[in-house]
Amino acid sequence: xxxxxxxxxxxxxxxxxxxxxxxxxxxxxxxxxxxxxxxxxxxxxxxxxxxxxxxxxxxxxxxxxxxxxxxxxxxxxxxxxxxxxxxxxxxxxxxxxxxxxxxxxxxxxxxxxxxxxxxxxxxxxxxxxxxxxxxxxxxxxxxxxxxxxxxxxxxxxxxxxxxxxxxxxxxxxxxxxxxxxxxxxxxxxxxxxxxxxxxxxxxxxxxxxxxxxxxxxxxxxxxxxxxxxxxxxxxxxxxxxxxxxxxxxxxxxxxxxxxxxxxxxxxxxxxxxxxxxxxxxxxxxxxxxxxxxxxxxxxxxxxxxxxxxxxxxxxxxxxxxxxxxxxxxxxxxxxxxxxxxxxxxxxxxxxxxxxxxxxxxxxxxxxxxxxxxxxxxxxxxxxxxxxxxxxxxxxxxxxxxxxxxxxxxxxxxx
Amino acid sequence: xxxxxxxxxxxxxxxxxxxxxxxxxxxxxxxxxxxxxxxxxxxxxxxxxxxxxxxxxxxxxxxxxxxxxxxxxxxxxxxxxxxxxxxxxxxxxxxxxxxxxxxxxxxxxxxxxxxxxxxxxxxxxxxxxxxxxxxxxxxxxxxxxxxxxxxxxxxxxxxxxxxxxxxxxxxxxxxxxxxxxxxxxxxxxxxxxxxxxxxxxxxxxxxxxxxxxxxxxxxxxxxxxxxxxxxxxxxxxxxxxxxxxxxxxxxxxxxxxxxxxxxxxxxxxxxxxxxxxxxxxxxxxxxxxxxxxxxxxxxxxxxxxxxxxxxxxxxxxxxxxxxxxxxxxxxxxxxxxxxxxxxxxxxxxxxxxxxxxxxxxxxxxxxxxxxxxxxxxxxxxxxxxxxxxxxxxxxxxxxxxxxxxxxxxxxxxx
Numbered sequence: 165x166x167x168x169x170x171x172x173x174x175x176x177x178x179x180x181x182x183x184x185x186x187x188x189x190x191x192x193x194x195x196x197x198x199x200x201x202x203x204x205x206x207x208x209x210x211x212x213x214x215x216x217x218x219x220x221x222x223x224x225x226x227x228x229x230x231x232x233x234x235x236x237x238x239x240x241x242x243x244x245x246x247x248x249x250x251x252x253x254x255x256x257x258x259x260x261x262x263x264x265x266x267x268x269x270x271x272x273x274x275x276x277x278x279x280x281x282x283x284x285x286x287x288x289x290x291x292x293x294x295x296x297x298x299x300x301x302x303x304x305x306x307x308x309x310x311x312x313x314x315x316x317x318x319x320x321x322x323x324x325x326x327x328x329x330x331x332x333x334x335x336x337x338x339x340x341x342x343x344x345x346x347x348x349x350x351x352x353x354x355x356x357x358x359x360x361x362x363x364x365x366x367x368x369x370x371x372x373x374x375x376x377x378x379x380x381x382x383x384x385x386x387x388x389x390x391x392x393x394x395x396x397x398x399x400x401x402x403x404x405x406x407x408x409x410x411x412x413x414x415x416x417x418x419x420x421x422x423x424x425x426x427x428x429x430x431x432x433x434x435x436x437x438x439x440x441x442x443x444x445x446x447x448x449x450x451x452x453x454x455x456x457x458x459x460x461x462x463x464x465x466x467x468x469x470x471x472x473x474x475x476x477x478x479x480x481x482x483x484x485x486x487x488x489x490x491x492x493x494x495x496x497x498x499x500x501x502x503x504x505x506x507x508x509x510x511x512x513x514x515x516x517x518x519x520x521x522x523x524x525x526x527x528x529x530x531x532x533x534x535x536x537x538x539x540x541x542x543x544x545x546x547x548x549x550x551x552x553x554x555x556x557x558x559x560x561x562x563x564x565x566x567x568x569x570x571x572x573x574x575x576x577x578x
Numbered sequence: 579x580x581x582x583x584x585x586x587x588x589x590x591x592x593x594x595x596x597x598x599x600x601x602x603x604x605x606x607x608x609x610x611x612x613x614x615x616x617x618x619x620x621x622x623x624x625x626x627x628x629x630x631x632x633x634x635x636x637x638x639x640x641x642x643x644x645x646x647x648x649x650x651x652x653x654x655x656x657x658x659x660x661x662x663x664x665x666x667x668x669x670x671x672x673x674x675x676x677x678x679x680x681x682x683x684x685x686x687x688x689x690x691x692x693x694x695x696x697x698x699x700x701x702x703x704x705x706x707x708x709x710x711x712x713x714x715x716x717x718x719x720x721x722x723x724x725x726x727x728x729x730x731x732x733x734x735x736x737x738x739x740x741x742x743x744x745x746x747x748x749x750x751x752x753x754x755x756x757x758x759x760x761x762x763x764x765x766x767x768x769x770x771x772x773x774x775x776x777x778x779x780x781x782x783x784x785x786x787x788x789x790x791x792x793x794x795x796x797x798x799x800x801x802x803x804x805x806x807x808x809x810x811x812x813x814x815x816x817x818x819x820x821x822x823x824x825x826x827x828x829x830x831x832x833x834x835x836x837x838x839x840x841x842x843x844x845x846x847x848x849x850x851x852x853x854x855x856x857x858x859x860x861x862x863x864x865x866x867x868x869x870x871x872x873x874x875x876x877x878x879x880x881x882x883x884x885x886x887x888x889x890x891x892x893x894x895x896x897x898x899x900x901x902x903x904x905x906x907x908x909x910x911x912x913x914x915x916x917x918x919x920x921x922x923x924x925x926x927x928x929x930x931x932x933x934x935x936x937x938x939x940x941x942x943x944x945x946x947x948x949x950x951x952x953x954x955x956x957x958x959x960x961x962x963x964x965x966x967x968x969x970x971x972x973x974x975x976x977x978x979x980x981x982x983x984x985x986x987x988x989x990x991x992x
Contacts, residue, residue, distance in 0.1 A: 352801030369800065373847050384956060385836040386783065386861050386930035387766025390829070392954075397837050401818045408812075415804070422799040423811050424847045431839040433787050433859045445847045447800050516800035540806075542798060 166273055168266040168562050170555045176209060176258045177554070180242065181250040189545025190250050193313065194243040194285040194294075195223055195322040202242055206257070206282060213265045215280060221333040222304060223284035223326065224295035225257075229264065231277035233340035234572040236565055237528065238263060239281030239296075240346050241520060243289065246314075249349075249547025255535070255554065256347040257282045263562045267569075276569040279341070281334075283520045290319040296520035298333050300527045336527055342572050343494055344530040346521040347561045349549055353540025354513060361553055362502045362510035362560055363534030364495055367449035368522040369418075369514050370487035372458060375441055376403070376465075380474035382430070382438025397428040397437035399474035403464065404442065410460040411446070414453060418514050421446035421457075441479075449487050449514040488522040491529035494568060498533050501563035506556060517542075533561050580687055582680040582976050584969045590623060590672045591968070594656065595664040603959025604664050607727070608657040608703040609637055609736040616656055620671070620696060627679045629694060635747040636718060637698035637740065638709035639671075643678065645691035647754035648986040650979055651942065652677060653695030653710075654760050655934060657703065660728075663763075663961025669949070669968065670761040671696040677976045681983075690983040693755070695748075697934045704733040710934035712747050714941045750941055756986050757908055758944040760935040761975045763963055767954025768927060775967055776916040776924035776974055777948030778909055781863040782936040783832075783928050784901035786872060789855055790817070790879075794888035796844070796852025811842040811851035813888035817878065818856065824874040825860070828867060832928050835860035835871075855893075863901050863928040902936040908945035908982060915978035916947075920970060931956075947975050 183202035184192035192199045203225050210217035210227030217227040225242070229235060240256025260280035267273040283295030291307035298304045311319040323329045355363050380396035404423060411421050425443035448454050461478075468476050495512070502510035513534070521530045535557035538548045597616035598606035606613045617639050624631035624641030631641040639656070643649060654670025674694035681687040697709030705721035712718045725733040737743045769777050794810035818837060825835050839857035862868050875892075882890050909926070916924035927948070935944045949971035952962045 350801065351798055352803070353806060354801075354803065357806070371800075383954070384765055384931060385834065385838060385859055386785075386932070387764065387768075387956070388834070388930070388954065389766070389768065389831065390834055391831070392767060392771070395836070397840065398822075401815055401837070404815050405819055417803065417805070420799065420802070420804055422809070422847070422850055423815070423842070424799065424849055424851065425842050425845040426811065426840040428837070428839050431857075433836070433838045433857050435838055436836055437838065443845075443847050445799055516802070517798060518800070540797070540802065542801070 166266055166270045166562060166566050168262050168558050172265070173258060173262045173555065173558050174551060176261065177251070177254060180206070180254050180258065184244065187545050188250070189547070190244050190248045191246065192242065192244045192248065193246065194287065194289040195326050199243055200326050203282070206242060209261060210280060213261055214268055215264060219328060219331065221328055221331040222294055222298045222323065223328055224299065224334055225282040226334045227261070227264070227280040229277040229279055231275055233277050234342040234576050235277035235279050235340045236569050236572070237279045237281060237341045237344045238565065239283055239344070239520065240348055241286035241295070242282045243285055243287050245287050245543045247543065247545055249542055249544060251349045251547060251549055252542060253286055253348065255349055259347040259558045259561050262558055263565050266562050267566065273566050273569070276566065278565060286520055289313050290322065293520055293523050296523040300336050300523060338527070341528050343568050344521065344524045344528045345494070345533070345561065345565060345568070346519055346530070347533045347557060348519060349542060349547070350534040350537045351517050351542035352537065355511070355534065355536035356538065356540060358511060360509055360511050361506050361536065361556055363513045364498045364502060364510060365490050365515045365532035365534060366495065366512050367490060367514045368488045368519060369447040369449045369516055370451060370454050371445065371447050371485040371518070372454060373445045373482040374478050375443055375480045376476055377479045378403070378440040378474050378476050380438055383436040385434045385436050388436055393436055394474055395436050396440040396474050399476070400426065400440040400442050403468060403476060406464055407461065410464060411457060414456050414460060418516070419448045419453060420516060447516060451486050454487070485518070488525045490525065490531045494529055494531035497564045497567045497571070498531055498560070501560045501567060505560050505563060533557060533564070580680055580684045580976060580980050582676050582972050586679070587672060587676045587969065587972050588965060590675065591665070591668060594620070594668050594672065598658065601959050602664070603961065604658050604662045605660065606656065606658045606662065607660065608699040608701065609740050613657055614740050617696070620656060623675055624694060627675055628682055629678060633742060633745065635737070635742055635745040636708055636712045637737065637742055638713065638748060639696040640748045641675070641678070641694040643691040643693055645689050647691050648756040648990050649691035649693050649754045650983050650986070651693045651695060651755045651758045652979065653697055653758070653934065654762055655700035655709070656696040657699055657701050659701050659957045661957065661959055663956055663958060665763045665961060665963055666956060667700055667762065669763055673761040673972045673975050676972055677979050680976050681980065687980050687983070690980065692979060700934055703727050704736065707934055707937050710937040714750050714937060752941070755942050757982050758935065758938045758942045759908070759947070759975065759979060759982070760933055760944070761947045761971060762933060763956060763961070764948040764951045765931050765956035766951065769925070769948065769950035770952070770954060772925060774923055774925050775920050775950065775970055777927045778912045778916060778924060779904050779929045779946035779948060780909065780926050781904060781928045782902045782933060783861040783863045783930055784865060784868050785859065785861050785899040785932070786868060787859045787896040788892050789857055789894045790890055791893045792817070792854040792888050792890050794852055797850040799848045799850050802850055807850055808888055809850050810854040810888050813890070814840065814854040814856050817882060817890060820878055821875065824878060825871060828870050828874060830867070833862045833867060834930060861930060865900050868901070899932070902939045904939065904945045905943035908943055911978045911981045911985070912945055912947050912974070915974045915981060919974050919977060947971060947978070
């Protein structure tokens with residue numbers, strides 16, 4: 165009978181936490197000395213679990229099962245934000261390790277193949293999703309040559325210092341890797357608010373990110389009557405109100421949009437702003453809705469410019485990230501396992517945050533499982549999840565993993 | 579017959595422009611070497627005009643008529659903003675010089691006393707209105723010891739370097755100084771918009787200046803649903819809309835309010851702002867209206883905090899500046915002179931900007947005369963006024979000065 169070992173699971177998570185521990189949180193930036201120490205420890209734990217473990221040419225820790233495929237790949241990331249929490253991506257990596265151990269200890273499943281990965285640099289210290297992008301075959305040489313961390317260190321030099329520059333880069337094997345599972349903390353407050361213990365992810369939301377630049381006329385704040393002002397800041401504020409109204413018309417309960425930054429020029433008490441910038445991001449699980457929001461925004465901009473008090477243009481747009489749907493068959497395996505172990509205590513939900521799964525899902529059927537974040541907090545030293553939820557999440561993931569592999573094996577040629 | 583000399587007036591203004599000339603503009607910051615050179619030249623021109631001229635212990639250039647009082651004091655400032663225009667305060671100082679010369683050249687008025695001042699640091703390079711404040715008897719020793727310019731130079735050290743630290747400070751003589759006239763460029767676009775050539779100032783507006791600090795909850799912009807956000811930036815934007823509405827209800831055509839700066843914390847695309855700051859200034863000629871606006875703002879803050887999504891408090895308020903009414907008898911002299919020389923081409927108006935006159939008006943009846951600013955531009959290199967308006971303004975000011983002095987002499991004990 166398949167079982168995971170809660171003590172071993174929590175023990176490994178807590179040991180991993182010691183690398184870069186800072187108060188209750190963790191600072192373990194990609195390829196930093198402490199991150200490399202953690203990676204070597206992790207590779208050792210994978211070897212102990214019977215996996216063929218290595219750190220690849222970009223820093224990803226990869227533990228390959230000695231069993232023949234089809235294989236389930238379980239992964240996430242062990243690098244952190246500059247002020248990171250102890251679980252974040254570490255949870256999913258250690259889940260993978262524990263599930264590989266659990267399956268190997270059970271007679272029925274000891275021939276099942278689970279490969280485990282800690283993808284390098286999910287957090288973008290140098291270049292976001294570097295490990296998963298390299299794994300699926302994206303050319304990351306430009307990032308290796310040009311990407312720098314906040315201290316100005318080149319990614320290539322960091323890999324050299326870590327002794328990885330000459331190491332092989334692990335690549336997807338589509339004859340072997342037939343499914344991907346990424347367990348993760350929720351990083352939001354939804355499960356907690358709904359009193360649930362497990363989230364089965366339906367979609368990783370798409371993202372639009374852009375700046376809006378408003379141009380008016382800089383003027384003396386004392387001598388310029390309101391009636392003749394062309395105040396770029398006032399225009400920006402009026403625009404936000406209209407945009408909120410337009411987006412509310414289009415939104416569902418999971419649609420989010422955020423004005424994260426506002427800059428008025430020149431930015432002093434006594435000067436009517438002549439220019440203004442608004443930093444806008446919006447996310448949704450529906451590609452159609454994202455396109456509708458873009459169209460609404462374009463219409464607002466058009467109308468605004470016709471009125472003529474101040475002009476507005478879009479600048480510095482990031483490339484659009486489209487929503488990525490999780491594989492429905494894999495979702496069903498997760499849902500079945502959740503219902504078996506925590507009946508009524510789980511729900512389907514989108515992921516509002518980005519994950520390596522969105523990179524890998526374009527190449528292999530992928531799914532994600534969430535456990536609740538206390539207070540919805542993440543990317544913060546105080547990020548945490550109840551131990552009962554950590555253990556339950558791993559049990560659900562293990563049961564789903566076994567089901568997925570059983571399914572894959574039944575459909576694979578003998 | 580009293581006449582001013584347009585060529586001499588424009589010649590002196592253009593010569594003064596050469597000190598610190600930068601393209602079409604002027605950079606002549608208080609007590610800088612080029613400012614001191616300009617002050618010495620100005621004192622020389624005052625001496626040439628028969629005035630007893632000196633640079634006082636804070637840097638004010640003061641030219642005292644050798645005639646007995648009652649005296650009309652005419653002044654403004656020759657220091658500039660970091661990117662200053664050539665006229666700004668220089669206009670009023672050279673008007674004073676030219677009027678002193680014009681009166682001395684006319685048999686009927688050669689015994690009239692006009693004292694002329696260029697008050698130091700109106701623009702606040704070290705400490706705003708330093709010269710006029712010192713003149714009316716305010717203790718400025720604290721500023722001399724503690725105020726610094728943008729380069730960190732102490733005012734006291736700047737005075738030492740200028741050789742002024744031991745010089746006497748000129749003081750108001752209430753037995754002599756019976757009226758104050760400050761001619762100035764408008765710095766706004768009202769006269770131009772109305773097709774007028776001369777403005778007679780009724781009031782120098784009062785000012786309120788404060789920051790509003792909003793506190794919400796910092797959160798992940800992807801995983802935090804709109805419904806549970808406590809977005810400090812969104813609260814700030816909503817507050818501005820309500821404030822605009824409330825202020826519009828209270829405003830007349832000359833009331834102005836300005837949001838000059840907005841800061842969201844932490845200020846990135848992916849984070850729901852946890853805190854936000856709004857820099858607010860409002861000005862009006864009516865003390866009652868300023869108080870009503872303050873009360874409306876306080877009520878809005880109260881209501882906002884009751885609703886509870888984000889909290890708002892006022893921080894870093896500047897001391898209130900109350901409106902200062904110009905002496906009505908002096909206004910009448912200006913109005914009569916304007917109507918005589920430019921019939922129908924003048925109007926009464928408030929001053930939206932601050933001036934030394936607001937300091938002096940608390941001690942001596944004061945008045946101000948405006949000439950139009952082309953395009954309403956000031957505190958900018960391209961600030962300018964048509965030569966015809968410069969000359970007309972000086973003619974009106976000279977005629978009014980003679981009328982004022984005639985009036986003062988008729989009322990003074992023989």
